[in-house]
Amino acid sequence: MPVVATAAPVHSSSPPAASDAAAAEAEADLSSALSLANIRQTLIRLEDTIIFSLIERAQFARNEPVYEAGAIPVPGFHATGSRYSLLEYLLREIEQVHGRIRRYTSPDEYAFFPEDLPALVLPPITYEQVLAPCSTVVNINTAILDMYLQDLLPEISVPGDDHNYGSSAMNDVTALQALSKRIHYGMFVAEAKFRKQTEQYSELIRRQDSAAILDLLTDRAVELKVIERVRLKAATFGVDLSSGGDGCTSYRVQPEVVAQLYEKWIMPLTKEVEVQYLLRRLDAESGGSSSDGAAAASKAQQRQHSAAA
Numbered sequence: 001m002p003v004v005a006t007a008a009p010v011h012s013s014s015p016p017a018a019s020d021a022a023a024a025e026a027e028a029d030l031s032s033a034l035s036l037a038n039i040r041q042t043l044i045r046l047e048d049t050i051i052f053s054l055i056e057r058a059q060f061a062r063n064e065p066v067y068e069a070g071a072i073p074v075p076g077f078h079a080t081g082s083r084y085s086l087l088e089y090l091l092r093e094i095e096q097v098h099g100r101i102r103r104y105t106s107p108d109e110y111a112f113f114p115e116d117l118p119a120l121v122l123p124p125i126t127y128e129q130v131l132a133p134c135s136t137v138v139n140i141n142t143a144i145l146d147m148y149l150q151d152l153l154p155e156i157s158v159p160g161d162d163h164n165y166g167s168s169a170m171n172d173v174t175a176l177q178a179l180s181k182r183i184h185y186g187m188f189v190a191e192a193k194f195r196k197q198t199e200q201y202s203e204l205i206r207r208q209d210s211a212a213i214l215d216l217l218t219d220r221a222v223e224l225k226v227i228e229r230v231r232l233k234a235a236t237f238g239v240d241l242s243s244g245g246d247g248c249t250s251y252r253v254q255p256e257v258v259a260q261l262y263e264k265w266i267m268p269l270t271k272e273v274e275v276q277y278l279l280r281r282l283d284a285e286s287g288g289s290s291s292d293g294a295a296a297a298s299k300a301q302q303r304q305h306s307a308a309a
């Protein structure tokens with residue numbers, strides 16, 4: 001799937017550039033893709049998607065059965081003995097369709113069920129190598145799903161059951177995919193930071209000093225700006241114009257809740273991705289030195305499959 005982000009990872013379906021002009025253009029694309037300002041613009045744009053998806057989900061009740069394995073059996077699926085919840089079923093099915101049309105071969109897309117990704121039906125795209133090969137190893141979607149179910153959903157949905165199971169799950173999927181993309185975009189941030197301060201990061205990477213890497217990449221001033229901006233966006237996008245008249249503004253999702261979600265979960269998980277990527281940044285080979293390879297293997301396999309198709 002072509003990457004449409006502002007700081008779009010550079011991709012091309014044509015052979016490597018032969019002429020000097022084409023080489024210069026490719027270099028300019030690469031430096032634009034790795035400009036911290038451009039990458040932050042993409043993070044800002046993804047805030048809109050995340051906040052809108054949370055507002056959409058908030059119109060439905062908590063609907064606990066959606067998240068309980070087997071509570072809403074899917075004919076023909078649960079008969080196979082699957083322990084998935086309705087949400088996991090939908091997420092996996094959507095990844096099957098999107099996976100076929102190359103979504104997860106893109107360097108800014110990470111699947112929740114990477115080990116199950118299908119073969120492609122479209123010819124492959126050749127992506128410019130912006131990130132180091134270790135980017136295929138990093139996938140923290142399990143932690144993102146846990147965070148969403150345990151910390152985020154209880155904050156934005158009212159307790160209870162309104163039987164809107166399909167709608168709830170659909171909105172969950174939209175929110176989860178946007179969160180996953182935003183959080184894994186941390187790898188582009190990390191790469192840009194690594195290229196800017198290569199010596200300092202390399203020293204810490206050689207020592208595998210994750211605490212010092214976290215310290216070096218943290219920019220508290222930027223974080224405070226993010227928190228303020230998402231609070232304002234949530235207040236603007238989520239104001240309930242149908243309420244009021246009594247002088248009180250009502251919100252579909254409390255702006256403070258969104259601000260806290262960014263502060264407590266979304267930015268820390270982005271930093272976790274940055275640290276995981278940087279710890280492996282100097283590994284020479286694809287797949288790195290790590291053995292935690294289901295995600296890596298499948299992303300790499302899908303890419304290889306693409307190349308062979």
Ligand SMILES: O=C(O)C(=O)C[C@]1(C(=O)O)C=C[C@@H](O)C=C1
Binds near residue numbers: 270
């Ligand atoms: O913009 C950056 O420099 C990032 O690393 C991204 C981010 C974020 O998640 O928004 C994470 C860590 C920094 O402390 C600031 C912001």
